Amino acid sequence: MIRLFRALLMLLFGIGYLPLCAAQDPGFTEQEQEWIASHPVINVAVGADWRPLEYVENGVYKGLSAEYLKAISRVSGLQFRWVPGASWSEAREALNKGQVELLPAVSEAFSTPALRDKIAYSQPYFAGSTLIVTRANSPTVYDPRQLSGKKVAIKGGGGYERSLREQYPGIQLLTVVTPSEALDLVATGEAEAAIDVDTALLPIMQRRYLGALHIAGTIVDMPAVVSMGVSRDQPLLLSIINKSIGSLTALETDQMIERWVVPTDYGLPSWPIVLHYYRWQALAATCLFALFAVLVYRALKARRRAERSERDKAMFLAVMSHEIRTPMSAILSSIELLERAKLAPEEARLAKVAASGANGLLELLDDVLDFSKMEANKVTLDCKASDIAALAREAVSIAEIRAQEKGLPLMLKLRLEEGVWPVIDAQRVRQVLNNLISNAVKFTAAGRVEVSLDLSMAQEDSALGVLSIKVEDSGIGIAKRAQSRLFRAFAQADQSTTRQFGGTGLGLRICKDLVELMQGDIQLHSQPGKGTVVEVQIPVALSRQAESAAPLVSLDDSARQATAEQYPEDCQPASLTVLVVEDHPQNRFVIERQLHALGYAAVLVETGQAALDSIAETAFDIVLLDCNLPDIDGYTVASRIRQSELGSERHVPIIAISAMVGPEHLDASLSAGIDGVLSKPLRLNELRSTIEMWCDTGQSLTPSVMDEPATATSLHEEFLLTSEADLAKLRQAVSAADWRQVARTAHRIVGAALSLGRPDIAGFARAIEQEASAPGLSALSVGAVQRLESALRNSHGPEQADHRS
Numbered sequence: 066m067i068r069l070f071r072a073l074l075m076l077l078f079g080i081g082y083l084p085l086c087a088a089q090d091p092g093f094t095e096q097e098q099e100w101i102a103s104h105p106v107i108n109v110a111v112g113a114d115w116r117p118l119e120y121v122e123n124g125v126y127k128g129l130s131a132e133y134l135k136a137i138s139r140v141s142g143l144q145f146r147w148v149p150g151a152s153w154s155e156a157r158e159a160l161n162k163g164q165v166e167l168l169p170a171v172s173e174a175f176s177t178p179a180l181r182d183k184i185a186y187s188q189p190y191f192a193g194s195t196l197i198v199t200r201a202n203s204p205t206v207y208d209p210r211q212l213s214g215k216k217v218a219i220k221g222g223g224g225y226e227r228s229l230r231e232q233y234p235g236i237q238l239l240t241v242v243t244p245s246e247a248l249d250l251v252a253t254g255e256a257e258a259a260i261d262v263d264t265a266l267l268p269i270m271q272r273r274y275l276g277a278l279h280i281a282g283t284i285v286d287m288p289a290v291v292s293m294g295v296s297r298d299q300p301l302l303l304s305i306i307n308k309s310i311g312s313l314t315a316l317e318t319d320q321m322i323e324r325w326v327v328p329t330d331y332g333l334p335s336w337p338i339v340l341h342y343y344r345w346q347a348l349a350a351t352c353l354f355a356l357f358a359v360l361v362y363r364a365l366k367a368r369r370r371a372e373r374s375e376r377d378k379a380m381f382l383a384v385m386s387h388e389i390r391t392p393m394s395a396i397l398s399s400i401e402l403l404e405r406a407k408l409a410p411e412e413a414r415l416a417k418v419a420a421s422g423a424n425g426l427l428e429l430l431d432d433v434l435d436f437s438k439m440e441a442n443k444v445t446l447d448c449k450a451s452d453i454a455a456l457a458r459e460a461v462s463i464a465e466i467r468a469q470e471k472g473l474p475l476m477l478k479l480r481l482e483e484g485v486w487p488v489i490d491a492q493r494v495r496q497v498l499n500n501l502i503s504n505a506v507k508f509t510a511a512g513r514v515e516v517s518l519d520l521s522m523a524q525e526d527s528a529l530g531v532l533s534i535k536v537e538d539s540g541i542g543i544a545k546r547a548q549s550r551l552f553r554a555f556a557q558a559d560q561s562t563t564r565q566f567g568g569t570g571l572g573l574r575i576c577k578d579l580v581e582l583m584q585g586d587i588q589l590h591s592q593p594g595k596g597t598v599v600e601v602q603i604p605v606a607l608s609r610q611a612e613s614a615a616p617l618v619s620l621d622d623s624a625r626q627a628t629a630e631q632y633p634e635d636c637q638p639a640s641l642t643v644l645v646v647e648d649h650p651q652n653r654f655v656i657e658r659q660l661h662a663l664g665y666a667a668v669l670v671e672t673g674q675a676a677l678d679s680i681a682e683t684a685f686d687i688v689l690l691d692c693n694l695p696d697i698d699g700y701t702v703a704s705r706i707r708q709s710e711l712g713s714e715r716h717v718p719i720i721a722i723s724a725m726v727g728p729e730h731l732d733a734s735l736s737a738g739i740d741g742v743l744s745k746p747l748r749l750n751e752l753r754s755t756i757e758m759w760c761d762t763g764q765s766l767t768p769s770v771m772d773e774p775a776t777a778t779s780l781h782e783e784f785l786l787t788s789e790a791d792l793a794k795l796r797q798a799v800s801a802a803d804w805r806q807v808a809r810t811a812h813r814i815v816g817a818a819l820s821l822g823r824p825d826i827a828g829f830a831r832a833i834e835q836e837a838s839a840p841g842l843s844a845l846s847v848g849a850v851q852r853l854e855s856a857l858r859n860s861h862g863p864e865q866a867d868h869r870s
Contacts, residue, residue: 091140091308100301106144107302108165109134110156114243115220117264117325118191118291119170121149129325130169130293133190136317137309145169152242154222160184160294166302168294174287175224176294184294187306190318191291193262195225198251198270199281206258206282212236218247218256225260228287245269252277262289264326397423397746399655402662446582450608451491453532454479457518460498464514468506473514475506480519487520487532487605493579494603498534500572501599505538512539512596522607532585534601543591576601641760642666644685646676646702647722648694649813650787656689656722656747663753673697680706685717686760690739692723692730695809699723700737707738718759722747788814788826788857795833795853799845807845808837814853829853 093101111119111126119128126147134145148165150156159165160183173186197206206212213235219225221240229236239256241247244265250256252274258281259266270278295303400420408416461477468475498516505514519533573589580587585603643660647653648671660667668683670676673694680688688706692699703719710716721734721742734742741755791814798806811834818827829852836845 089312089314091305091312093141093305093308097301097305097308101142101305104302105142106146107167108148109145109167109169110148110150110159110165111169112153112156112223115153115170115223115265116244117268118262124149128170129191129321130291132321132325133293133310134169136313136321137306140309140312141305143305152222160296163296166296166299167306170291171294172224172289172291174290175228177224177227180294183297185297185300185303187293187295187303188310189290189292190310191264191322193264193289193291195260195284195287195289196263196266196280197258197260197282197284198248198266198278199258200251200254201277201279203257203281209233209236209284212258215257216250216255218250218259220244220247220261220265225287229260245273248274248278260284397748399658401749402655402658446490446493448488448490448606450486450488451494453487453489453494453518453520454481456491456495457498457516460495460502461516463499464502464506467503468514471506471510473506473509473512475502476513476515478515478517480517482520484609485520485530486608487530488608489532489603489605490583493583494532497576497579497601498536500576501534501536501601504572505536505540505597505599508597509538509540514538520605520607528607530605530607532601532603532605534603535598537596537598539596542593542595542597543589544593641686641756642668642683643756644676644679644683644688645669646673646688646694646699647671647691649691652691652745659747659749659752662749663756665756671695673699673702676702677705680709680717684715687756688717688719689722689743690719692721692734700733700739703734703737703739720755720759788818792854792857795850799850802844804837804842808834811837826853826856829856 111121111128111130114120115128117128119126119130121127138144145167148159150159156165156168157180160168160180168184171180171184171186173181176184197209197212199206204211209229210233213233214237216237216239217229218239218241219229220243226238226240229238239247239250241250244259244261247256247259247261248266248269251259270280293306295306397420400416400423404413404416404420457477457479461475465475502514502516515535515537517533517535517537519535521531521533523529523531577587580601580603583603585601588600589597590600591597643665645653645656645660645667647656647669650671653669653671657667657669668679668685670679671694673696676688676690677697679685690699690702694702699721703721706717706719718740719738721730721739722745723730723742731742740759743751743755791810795807795810795814798804798810811830814830815827815834818825818830829849833845833849833853836842836849
């Protein structure tokens with residue numbers, strides 16, 4: 066800051082008093098001017114490192130002497146050309162050979178007789194003191210003779226070396242290339258002292274050895290008076306240089322001293338010096354750095370572990386979703402078909418209980434998956450203009466069956482402007498409505514449940530508005546202290562509520578997360594014994610273009626929670642043929658029975674290639690396609706079907722049937738040319754609605770009554786046949802150490818066993834699947850396959866006996 070202030074003062078002084086500080090007329094004679102004209106370029110040689118007087122850095126000549134040469138050039142018009150050289154000795158040699166005419170920085174007192182014979186000295190332009198520098202614990206040196214017998218470091222090849230050897234022969238001189246190296250020797254204890262000019266030593270001491278090295282004394286009879294040395298055969302050049310230096314003002318010379326002597330940068334100290342004088346500080350810094358590195362490593366490791374855990378959790382949930390939905394498809398579809406059969410009252414009640422439990426399990430699975438996606442920030446919104454009135458009626462109709470069973474009036478109040486639709490994610494809003502209405506019906510034994518929707522504009526003719534949803538019931542209510550917990554995951558009012566009504570405690574948390582994702586707000590007000598009110602407000606854009614609306618009902622939403630419709634007894638089956646592509650035997654069997662119940666003919670295949678072959682030979686009305694097939698995945702099959710249709714007017718509807726859920730599956734299906742998506746388990750009502758949507762069925766379909774004992778027997782026999790074939794594949798894959806095929810075959814056995822209600826077989830098969838999926842596997846555990854074989858053998862006798870009885 067002081068230097069900046071000083072520079073500003075000098076600048077102002079220079080501007081304000083320019084005539085006073087300009088260089089004086091040097092008074093060159095006519096002969097000198099002629100000489101300048103005939104000798105415009107002067108060659109110079111310098112020592113490579115005598116900072117700050119002269120040195121070479123990155124091939125550029127710098128220092129105080131270089132600055133004086135620039136000033137002389139401005140005054141006289143001469144140009145000075147530096148002849149490269151590595152040392153002071155080479156500079157003297159260049160002068161001796163006549164390669165240069167000028168040595169810019171020499172001291173007459175330190176010059177050798179031979180050099181004095183070669184050059185004439187200009188008037189001095191700098192004078193410095195000769196310092197003796199020692200370590201802090203060394204004694205003061207008043208006389209250089211005190212250093213007799215001791216090692217003293219000096220820059221070699223110059224005047225100091227010659228003068229010290231002549232005047233103080235008892236000193237042991239250690240010659241180095243630069244003053245910095247001389248101080249290094251003193252700092253490390255290899256030399257007792259270093260001797261050089263103050264301008265060379267002081268800046269290095271202050272920057273690199275502050276507190277470690279000190280000035281022990283000066284050599285009074287050895288001042289460093291610096292001049293320019295001019296070849297003796299160039300007397301006019303010497304005169305020109307003297308006159309030029311003499312014409313410089315005090316301000317100019319002060320500026321040069323300020324620029325070069327004070328701020329000279331001598332770089333950083335060497336590592337040995339740092340370690341010698343700052344070893345404890347260096348040790349502390351190293352320990353701190355090591356500690357920091359360990360903490361950073363542990364943080365990165367924890368982050369990678371967390372990310373891996375998130376990936377593993379997502380993969381686990383995806384696999385579990387698929388694994389649970391696959392057997393659940395067979396279970397729920399079978400129960401639904403069973404409910405259509407002519408059952409005794411007690412059997413009908415048991416079937417209804419089984420259906421309720423299976424639906425509850427499926428709802429639990431959906432809640433856990435939704436919560437996991439929310440936690441991982443994987444839920445994205447797909448906003449389109451939607452008919453909120455139809456969406457609300459749909460949500461109420463789904464809950465109306467349960468409300469009617471409890472004798473509860475379920476009312477819907479709408480305050481909507483005709484033709485104005487909100488731009489929303491219909492699926493997410495439907496999910497919020499379904500959760501809130503389901504909770505209201507569940508926790509209300511008597512009274513009523515009222516659902517209100519209001520779509521208000523922010524201002525007249527505005528394109529923005531607010532969608533308000535209000536669900537009010539007269540149920541059990543919630544205590545004040547418990548209300549704050551309800552929006553937490555897996556939380557309910559109290560344990561008695563969980564025991565009485567069941568549930569996961571995820572519904573309200575999912576609603577809250579979805580509403581906040583839509584930039585909305587959700588509030589709950591409740592009084593014990595009087596009821597509960599939940600209010601939701603969502604900011605929305607408004608659209609008056611009804612044609613751009615999103616479809617209200619996805620193929621796998623509303624019908625999933627509805628009971629199977631009763632069809633008229635006098636209807637005839639429609640003449641439709643459905644291609645079913647499904648690798649799981651139990652699911653193939655159940656889907657075939659469902660299609661038979663709906664009056665459709667079914668062709669069943671279990672691989673993607675078989676599906677392509679069938680499509681090539683037969684014209685089907687619609688294709689039900691599983692996306693997880695053993696040879697070609699369903700997306701590829703659909704893409705190939707669409708490619709085969711190019712150039713023709715044929716377009717067979719393709720509906721994906723899969724245990725996979727989520728936007729990735731939907732996007733992949735649409736990209737492959739699939740027309741719709743049904744999630745397992747398939748329900749009769751949604752299956753019928755989908756087929757009617759894509760095919761001209763002509764009329765309603767005739768229901769059929771199933772022979773449930775025969776169905777169960779066929780299903781068990783199919784399992785036994787399939788498991789024997791899978792077991793043979795498993796043995797073959799184990800022998801070939803094809804662990805991927807081992808895991809896939811074991812996975813098939815797991816799904817089939819769970820569908821049949823044999824968790825023991827599924828457990829043995831899952832153990833093989835998990836072990837085969839482990840990286841670096843060389844062999845399966847002893848007895849793994851034998852245990853599975855034994856469990857399958859045991860399933861033959863007793864089960865068959867049950868079917869025969």
